[in-house]
Amino acid sequence: MRILVVGASGTIGGAVVAELAARHDIVRAGRRGADVQVDIEKPETITAMYARLGRVDAVVAAAGRVHFGPLAEMTDAKLRIGIDSKLLGQLNLVLLGLDHVADGGSFTLTSGILSEVPVLHCAGTSLANGAIEAFVRGAAPEMPRGLRLNVVSPTVLTESMPKYGPSFRGFEPAPAARVALAYSRSVEGVQTGQVFKVH
Numbered sequence: 001m002r003i004l005v006v007g008a009s010g011t012i013g014g015a016v017v018a019e020l021a022a023r024h025d026i027v028r029a030g031r032r033g034a035d036v037q038v039d040i041e042k043p044e045t046i047t048a049m050y051a052r053l054g055r056v057d058a059v060v061a062a063a064g065r066v067h068f069g070p071l072a073e074m075t076d077a078k079l080r081i082g083i084d085s086k087l088l089g090q091l092n093l094v095l096l097g098l099d100h101v102a103d104g105g106s107f108t109l110t111s112g113i114l115s116e117v118p119v120l121h122c123a124g125t126s127l128a129n130g131a132i133e134a135f136v137r138g139a140a141p142e143m144p145r146g147l148r149l150n151v152v153s154p155t156v157l158t159e160s161m162p163k164y165g166p167s168f169r170g171f172e173p174a175p176a177a178r179v180a181l182a183y184s185r186s187v188e189g190v191q192t193g194q195v196f197k198v199h
């Protein structure tokens with residue numbers, strides 16, 4: 001398969017590439033230094049990326065910003081960071097990519113455990129994650145040409161504990177290589193409309 005991985009240089013994206021590259025042709029995407037440049041917060045760059053790429057068999061999205069901060073200091077603008085980036089950025093990869101993925105191909109998005117479990121100062125992330133999962137459940141049955149749509153919901157990654165550890169005391173982190181297996185199941189399996197939880 002020819003697989004587009006958006007966020008390929010990241011903690012999750014890098015592990016997904018490592019898992020899939022032995023069996024597939026990987027196109028790495030990101031804002032900088034990738035095979036193809038894209039900023040998922042700018043829909044016109046998504047359109048341009050797909051036009052340059054031609055057909056792919058699968059799209060994996062492991063990118064998207066969110067705002068961390070106390071609810072008392074939350075504003076419309078801060079909430080919109082996750083909505084515009086992690087939520088709409090990934091959804092636009094689906095909507096603008098529908099005509100560019102081969103029959104029977106797949107889209108795999110990324111949410112996270114915060115859709116279900118509250119963590120201090122993460123309400124904006126919970127919102128984005130929950131909305132991504134709801135969209136996947138709602139949209140998968142309408143996908144054309146046998147296209148599949150899933151989302152992976154990881155817990156905090158072992159590799160990210162130095163950064164996020166203080167917010168996730170008592171959580172069992174998952175190594176990126178294990179999280180990457182959920183993306184493999186989505187891309188290389190047959191299921192659709194699924195939230196593949198790694199927690």
Ligand SMILES: NC(=O)c1ccc[n+]([C@@H]2O[C@H](COP(=O)([O-])OP(=O)(O)OC[C@H]3O[C@@H](n4cnc5c(N)ncnc54)[C@H](OP(=O)(O)O)[C@@H]3O)[C@@H](O)[C@H]2O)c1
Nearest residue numbers: 007008009010011012030031032039040063112156157160
């Ligand atoms: N790490 C965790 O513990 C964890 C757990 C659950 C969920 N998640 C979610 O998984 C996603 C990826 O997390 P991560 O830890 O792997 O992040 P990361 O290490 O910071 O990597 C982010 C990747 O996305 C790319 N990227 C960032 N903004 C982009 C944009 N606007 N357009 C296109 N590409 C962009 C980056 O490359 P460029 O900078 O070159 O664009 C990089 O390749 C996030 O949405 C995060 O919320 C992470």
